[in-house]
Amino acid sequence: MEKDYLLSIQGVCKSFSGVQVLKDVCLDVRKGTVHSLMGENGAGKSTLMKCLFGIYRQDKGQFFLEGKEFNFTDPKHALENGVSMVHQELNQVLQRTVTDNIWLGRYPKGRLFVDEKKMYADTKALFDRLGMDVDPQITLNKLSVSQRQMVEIAKAVSYDAKIIVLDEPTSSLTENEVEKLFEIIRLLKSEGVGIVYISHKMEEIFEISDDVTVLRDGHYIGTEAIENLTMESIVNMMVGRDLEHRFPPRTNVPGEVHLSVRNLSTRYAPLIHDISFDLRRGEILGVAGLVGAGRTEMIEAIFGARTRRSGEILVDGKAIDNETPTQAIRNRFALLTEERRETGIYPVADITFNSTIANVNNYRNKAGFLVDRKMKEDTDVQIRNMRIKTPNRRELIRSLSGGNQQKVIIGRWLLTDPDILLLDEPTRGIDVGAKYEIYQLIIELASKGKSVIVVSSEMPELLGLTNRIMVMSNGYMAGIVNTEETTQTEIFHLASMHLTKSREVGA
Numbered sequence: 001m002e003k004d005y006l007l008s009i010q011g012v013c014k015s016f017s018g019v020q021v022l023k024d025v026c027l028d029v030r031k032g033t034v035h036s037l038m039g040e041n042g043a044g045k046s047t048l049m050k051c052l053f054g055i056y057r058q059d060k061g062q063f064f065l066e067g068k069e070f071n072f073t074d075p076k077h078a079l080e081n082g083v084s085m086v087h088q089e090l091n092q093v094l095q096r097t098v099t100d101n102i103w104l105g106r107y108p109k110g111r112l113f114v115d116e117k118k119m120y121a122d123t124k125a126l127f128d129r130l131g132m133d134v135d136p137q138i139t140l141n142k143l144s145v146s147q148r149q150m151v152e153i154a155k156a157v158s159y160d161a162k163i164i165v166l167d168e169p170t171s172s173l174t175e176n177e178v179e180k181l182f183e184i185i186r187l188l189k190s191e192g193v194g195i196v197y198i199s200h201k202m203e204e205i206f207e208i209s210d211d212v213t214v215l216r217d218g219h220y221i222g223t224e225a226i227e228n229l230t231m232e233s234i235v236n237m238m239v240g241r242d243l244e245h246r247f248p249p250r251t252n253v254p255g256e257v258h259l260s261v262r263n264l265s266t267r268y269a270p271l272i273h274d275i276s277f278d279l280r281r282g283e284i285l286g287v288a289g290l291v292g293a294g295r296t297e298m299i300e301a302i303f304g305a306r307t308r309r310s311g312e313i314l315v316d317g318k319a320i321d322n323e324t325p326t327q328a329i330r331n332r333f334a335l336l337t338e339e340r341r342e343t344g345i346y347p348v349a350d351i352t353f354n355s356t357i358a359n360v361n362n363y364r365n366k367a368g369f370l371v372d373r374k375m376k377e378d379t380d381v382q383i384r385n386m387r388i389k390t391p392n393r394r395e396l397i398r399s400l401s402g403g404n405q406q407k408v409i410i411g412r413w414l415l416t417d418p419d420i421l422l423l424d425e426p427t428r429g430i431d432v433g434a435k436y437e438i439y440q441l442i443i444e445l446a447s448k449g450k451s452v453i454v455v456s457s458e459m460p461e462l463l464g465l466t467n468r469i470m471v472m473s474n475g476y477m478a479g480i481v482n483t484e485e486t487t488q489t490e491i492f493h494l495a496s497m498h499l500t501k502s503r504e505v506g507a
């Protein structure tokens with residue numbers, strides 16, 4: 001029976017140090033289709049794919065490719081046999097060029113004989129075929145997170161695989177790039193490639209999938225053709241109960257002006273120009289924009305993580321400094337970064353360390369020593385409040401699922417008791433149930449008089465969560481709209497307003 005499928009996974013079990021995270025899981029992928037793998041954070045999706053890809057070895061179970069059983073010993077083995085994968089967390093060599101990153105380890109002829117010209121030409125041809133506009137010679141650290149993600153996707157495609165696993169490929173892409181990715185996926189489908197697609201974004205699942213398989217707590221729940229599914233039925237399979245609303249009621253009531261930003265511009269590219277706005281106490285202000293619009297740069301500039309060319313920041317009408325993140329934290333700002341791997345987590349440290357690091361001075365006793373007990377208590381409270389799925393607080397953060405890592409980082413900033421929260425894509429890679437919890441948390445904080453700025457590429461999230469939405473375009477502020485009165489069309493229109501302007505020339 002497994003002959004009919006391009007890829008067939010049967011009865012896979014996997015434990016980590018005695019904890020079973022996959023229990024008898026199956027998955028069958030048909031040729032030329034997209035098979036979405038869904039489940040809450042920590043359900044076991046990435047682990048299953050890592051068993052397939054030869055990163056982990058399953059305790060039990062079999063893999064068949066076109067009817068033939070195989071068991072990859074490592075990723076290289078998998079790549080050589082027609083299975084490639086884009087990982088949830090980017091793992092690239094930032095100091096090397098795009099071309100190097102794509103061909104790393106694949107030109108086995110020894111350094112002297114690497115054919116640079118061919119590598120460049122092959123990269124160019126690959127990008128052309130995929131309709132990508134990235135310079136193959138640029139070093140990776142000059143690219144935005146989303147461009148780097150596209151490079152990683154192109155790399156996976158370049159292996160001419162029969163099966164491509166995409167583990168949350170769109171987590172850092174904006175709408176335009178997602179469309180581009182979907183074109184690439186359709187092209188691959190037409191060539192007979194099978195795609196395993198992991199995403200928490202429902203809109204995407206319905207746009208791109210043929211079949212959907214759901215895991216819950218490491219168990220196989222079921223597989224259905226997309227035509228037979230609704231968002232509600234998927235959520236029900238994922239969480240085992242109905243989730244009535246996607247967004248909690250907005251109970252926060254914006255008060256007087258809390259934060260004022262005046263004529264904010266940055267000194268170094270990517271530039272932002274002359275941004276002024278007010279944030280009210282208890283308000284949730286969304287920030288929309290296309291990739292490269294300067295949303296991340298703006299909140300980093302407010303937080304002192306980027307050098308300002310001009311601009312004033314006032315809290316309750318009083319000018320404050322925020323020249324460095326340390327000052328900003330002292331002024332009770334908190335910043336949740338977009339790219340948790342790079343600037344957010346300390347992978348080889350445990351949850352306790354990762355939870356308390358931003359606030360470490362609060363845990364010192366009079367002699368200056370850290371009070372372990374208090375750190376542990378607070379960490380346990382966060383694990384409970386945020387429902388972080390982990391055996392205990394001593395786990396290394398890198399062994400948590402992606403979404404649960406994100407929750408640890410949010411918890412970290414909440415422990416600093418901030419007044420003004422700057423959240424960059426706070427629910428990226430987080431499942432629907434946990435998203436609801438995070439929305440609830442944000443609304444609760446706002447109701448208590450904290451003020452929140454949320455950068456998001458998910459339109460439903462901006463429309464469902466915020467009071468007002470600032471739209472950025474090419475480094476400029478294109479406008480601020482009331483969430484209740486605006487439409488998606490208006491926001492898109494604003495987002496493309498300054499696209500013809502050059503970013504490098506000052507305002």
Ligand SMILES: Nc1ncnc2c1ncn2[C@@H]1O[C@H](COP(=O)(O)OP(=O)(O)OP(=O)(O)O)[C@@H](O)[C@H]1O
Pocket residue numbers: 016017021039040041042043044045046047048088389390398399400401402403404429431
């Ligand atoms: N190397 C590891 N060591 C110990 N536990 C691990 C390891 N890798 C994963 N786990 C655990 O296995 C479970 C499944 O994790 P996995 O990463 O597969 O979840 P996921 O479905 O991909 O979630 P997400 O949507 O958050 O990415 C989690 O409880 C996680 O903590």
Ligand SMILES: [Mg+2]
Pocket residue numbers: 045046047088167401402403
């Ligand atoms: Mg995962």
